[in-house]
Amino acid sequence: MTVRIGVVTFPGSLDDHDARRAVRCAGAEPVELWHGDSGLHGVDAVILPGGFSYGDYLRCGAIARFAPVMSEIIPAARRGLPVLGICNGFQILCEAHLLPGALTRNRALRFVNRDIQVRIENAETAWTRRYRGGQEITVVLKSGEGAYVADQETLARLEAGQVLARYVGGNPNGSALNIAGVTNEAGNVVGLMPHPEHAIDALTGPSDQGLDFFRSVLEVVAAA
Amino acid sequence: MSQDTVARALATPDQPQPFAELGLTAAEYQRIVSLLGRRPTDAELAIYSVMWSEHCSYKSSRKHLRQFAEKAPPTTALLAGIGHNAGVVDIGQGYAVTFKIESHNHPSYVEPFQGAATGVGGIVRDILAMGARPVAVMDALRFGPADVPDTHRVLPGVVRGISFYGNCLGLPNIGGELAFDPCYAGNPLVNALCVGVLRPHDLQLAAATGPGNQVILLGSRTGPDGIGGASVLASASFGGDGEGAKRPSVQVGDPFLEKLLVECCLELYQAGLVVGVQDLGAAGVACATTELAAGGGTGMRIRLDTIPLRDLTLGPAEILMSESQERMMAIVAPAGVESFMAICAKWDVQATVIGEVTGSGRLEMSWQGEQVVDIPPASAAADGPVYDRPARRPASQDALAADDPARRGLPGDGAALREAVLLLIGSPDAGDKTWVTEQYDRYVRGATVLAMPHDAGLLQVDETTGLGVALATDGNGRYCQLDPYAGTQLALAEAHRNVAATGARPLAVTNCLNFGSPEDPAVMWQFTEAVRGLADGCLALGIPVTGGNVSFYNQTGSTPIHPTPVIGVLGVHDDVRRRVPSGFTAPGASIVLLGETRPEFGGSLWAWLAHGHLGGRPPRVDLVAEAALAAVLVAGCARGLLSSAHDLSDGGLAVALAEACLTGRTGCVVTLPGEPASFLLSESSARAIVSVRQGGEEEFAGLCVEANVASVAIGVTGGSALAVAGSFTLPLEELAAAHASALPALFG
Structure with missing residues (x-):
């Protein structure tokens, strides 16, 4: 069975091309989803890629969450559809309240593109089960508004298993608790600030250690 | 006051016109009058003033630039060369590559953020106009000393502008240069390069062919950005209420719109709906219409009042000169217009039919039913004035050459x-550039094999075969100040070396020639030496110049910058996996x-x-x-x-x-x-x-x-x-x- 993974293109999505490439590389079939689509074409999982949806005008992800395709994705995600938001996709998932917290300007107020290390804190989710808990991987951070923030109560709640990944070896953007990614309680919706899709081979990325995000969801879907 | 029209120009032959304020000499103005057989209308004067500017007409450099064609080494790789929006070379396996470097020096000094941002936007549209998908950018930057206060205004703004525009456009930044010298303190150099990939049969040309075909303007609405000189006409025509003075002289960029424009144009090309296309950059509609009509050997009828505006007070001259960003002009067969509009609607890109191609050989424009322009298009686009400016080697060169630093003691x-x-x-010149380069996205599109700090940027073009292209830019103002001929060849040689270091075979050259005033004979000597050096160097290395850009008047008061030709070399890598x-x-x-x-x-x-x-x-x-x-x-x-x-x-x-x-x-x-x-x-x-x-x-x-x-x-x-x-x-x-x-x- 071929697993079909939808990659949404909003106006201003940029890493959609890369996300589709990563899906292909992991052995699944990428399906192009358009922001104006009123259905999900029967995909088994969805990726909201990086970029500047709608120019990031108003606030990152604030307009994208109202796109027609999101009104399909939001209820499907609540029913258990695996959804991965990368960078701008993470911002959209927060704006859509599928994930807690928000992303704000980097502490240094500059865009930063850096090869960084993150530690996988929760290896139980639909997108991380091929990793070992505590495994450190090298991926790419590239964002101007990547500092994760949430109120104290939310942060305390997240510590009970919803922190997906943390920056190690320095906090590159001022994220609370060094948070690089979070998951919802059910473990099917995951938001990640760094880009695993830019780390799928050592030729075009700093490592191939991001590929297991995509392989993980393949296993989950195949087992379902 | 009513609009100046062709009829009125005929009726009032002696009406004085502000040609000098628009940068035209008396002789150039007389040439327009004899070309037309009457005085130009305000709108026509606007067209000639921008099209005959140094920036658009290359009037001081053209005579010398011919050497790039005359001394071009034999090559079968060149699909489109000098004179097009960008040169196109065949890299084999059914792929072609187009690349070009262009300056945005002056705007980047006035308003570093927007100046640099729109520099990226402009060069990307040049590449898009050739039918290619833009795949990467590079930037060659030069500033005053790193420790003077104004550099702290200019440099961070320029870097942030490039970061903002390039990142938001989804183009990896794969290299470039950063250098410092007091000669750039009042005149930084911001040179932006873009490279695009296409299939040879997808090549687009800037030619309006086929009378009856429609002229469509797409992208941003036209506003009062970067009008500069046109405000002279506005105040002259409308009684001078001073509004013009408040308008920004530097354009404002919207990379989100450019991203949509890129995807929209690529889909239009793929659908076979575009007969000819031109980007709008310097001189906006004036440039696009004259060049398209001249390129097609046709005429064109344009209704200026159909152009969507951001500022409804704009008149014909301002509309023609506006440098509003994120616009393209396409020539489309009547039967294709409906499909064309549907694709534009899909991408939320505004598109408007503003006229049609004619067989008249005249560029005619109307405004509210009256004719305001009626000129032969080539007279503005191709047949502008050409100057043979005096060039003189300054006597001080000898003393400079004799002053060898080895005497200072190693x-x-x-x-x-x-x-x-x-x-x-530990110097800013040779120090780590991460502070700059980590503000740029180098990974997007998944094809970056090498980027900063490696010798050249290297991109994978074909995932299955490993075919790729390498690019490097180099320049050295100090060498060129000592000897512009040798210095230019050294810049070419360095870029050639950098490309080869990755394992790529050097194939073609682009250049951005940054110099002082061509009216200064010493500068003109530097320029002629540099051009001669580059042409000779390219012939010796067997790689043709495919296009480029000349930027004159880089000086503070009467002190010019060091002559700074920035040379870009593109190479082909047979297998990037071996980089x-x-x-x-x-x-x-x-x-x-x-x-x-x-x-x-x-x-x-x-x-x-x-x-x-x-x-x-x-x-x-x-x-x-x-x-x-x-x-x-x-x-x-x-x-x-x-x-x-x-x-x-x-x-x-x-x-x-x-x-x-x-x-x-x-x-x-x-x-x-x-x-x-x-x-x-x-x-x-x-x-x-x-x-x-x-x-x-x-x-x-x-x-x-x-x-x-x-x-x-x-x-x-x-x-x-x-x-x-x-x-x-x-x-x-x-x-x-x-x-x-x-x-x-x-x-x-």
Whole structure:
């Protein structure tokens, strides 16, 4: 069975091309989803890629969450559809309240593109089960508004298993608790600030250690 | 006051017109009058004033630029050359590549953020206009001294502008340059390069063919950005209420809209709906209409009042001159208009039919039912004035050439040499550029194989075969100040070397010629020497100039910048999986110095940093040696013999060794075959250092002998220091600290 993974293109999505490439590389079939689509074409999982949806005008992800395709994705995600938001996709998932917290300007107020290390804190989710808990991987951070923030109560709640990944070896953007990614309680919706899709081979990325995000969801879907 | 029309121009032949304020000379104005057989209308005057400007007409440079065609080496790779929006070269396997570099110097000084941002936007549209998908950008930046206050206004703004526009557009930034010199303090150089990929049959041309075809303007609405001179006409026509003075002279960019425009145009091309296309940059609608009609040998009828406006008070002259960003003009067959509009609607790109192609050979424009323009399009686009400006070598060149820095004394012992290496590697010029480059997205599109700090940017074009392209830009104002002919060839040679270091075969050249005023005979001499040097150099290396850009009037008061031609070289990599990085990657590899080292310090980074000295002769140019060196580097890569390769340029062997150690996080121990200071600080050209894979030493040495390239094994990679036997040892930690802090110490 071929697993079909939808990659949404909003106006201003940029890493959609890369996300589709990563899906292909992991052995699944990428399906192009358009922001104006009123259905999900029967995909088994969805990726909201990086970029500047709608120019990031108003606030990152604030307009994208109202796109027609999101009104399909939001209820499907609540029913258990695996959804991965990368960078701008993470911002959209927060704006859509599928994930807690928000992303704000980097502490240094500059865009930063850096090869960084993150530690996988929760290896139980639909997108991380091929990793070992505590495994450190090298991926790419590239964002101007990547500092994760949430109120104290939310942060305390997240510590009970919803922190997906943390920056190690320095906090590159001022994220609370060094948070690089979070998951919802059910473990099917995951938001990640760094880009695993830019780390799928050592030729075009700093490592191939991001590929297991995509392989993980393949296993989950195949087992379902 | 009512609008100036053709009828009124005929009726009022003697009405005075503000041609001088628009930058036209009296002779040029008279030429327009005799061309038209009457005085021009305000709108026509606007068209001629922008199209005959130095920027659009190349009137001072055109005579000299012909050498690029006259001396072009024979090549079968060139699909479109000089005169097009960008040159296009065939790279094989059914792919073509288009690339070009362009200046946005003056806007970037006035408003660094928007000036630099729109510089990226403009060059991307040039590439898009050739039918290509833009795939990467690069930036060659030059500023005043890093420690003066104004540089702290200009540099961070420029970098943020490039970061904002390029990142938001989804184009990886894969390299470029960053240099500092007092001569750029009042006139920074912001040169942006874009590269695009297409299938040869997808090539688009800027030609309005087929009478009856529709002229469609798509993208942003037209506003009062960058109008500059047109406000003179506005105030003259409308009684001068001073509104014009409040308008921004620098354009404002919207990369989100440009991203949509790129995707929209590519879909329109794929659907076969575009007969001809032109981007709108300098001179906006005036340029696009005249060039499209002239390119097609046709005429055009345009209804200026159908152009969507952001500011409803704009009149015909302002609309024609507006440099509003993110616009393209397409020629479309009537039967295709509906499908064309549907694709534009899909991408939320506004598109408007503003006229049609005619067979009249006249460019006619109307405004509210009255004719305001009626000219032969080629008279504005192609047949502008051409000047043969006086050029004179300044007498001061001789004294400059005689003032050799070697007399100042090289570092005398190991301790002094150690300090010199730290001075170089910790300078803003040779220091770590991460503060700048980490503000740029280098990964988007998943094809970046090498980027900063490697010698060249390297992109994968075909995932299955590994076909790729490498790009490097180089320029050296100090060398060119000493000798513009040699200095330009040295810039070409350096870019050639950088491309070859990755394992790519150099194929084609683009250039951005940054100079002072062409009305200064000394500057004109520098310019003619530089052009001659580049044309001769390209012929010698067998790679054609495919296009470029001339930027004059880079000066503060009457003091011009150092002549600064920035040369971009594109190469083809047969298999990017074999790419050669610049850093020492593994311990135990033999380090080989390729090329001849002579005591050459004129214009060197060491002379400048250690003594604030600029004089003497630049390094000797040897293009035969450059070609041989490139052949060895490419063959070494193809045979899998090299684990690293790094060109020698600013700062010579000292900087090259330090960079190779730092980039690869591996030390080295070297023994120099001569006096260490001379070997480490000389900037002799046609040199590189490579580290050879264990077991490949003999085969590589054979390659060098065969190609007649001098090679000497100078040491071995490994350890945690840069050690020069008998001279000094620099722990990598200390080296890295000096290198890494160069920019953060100044810019935060």
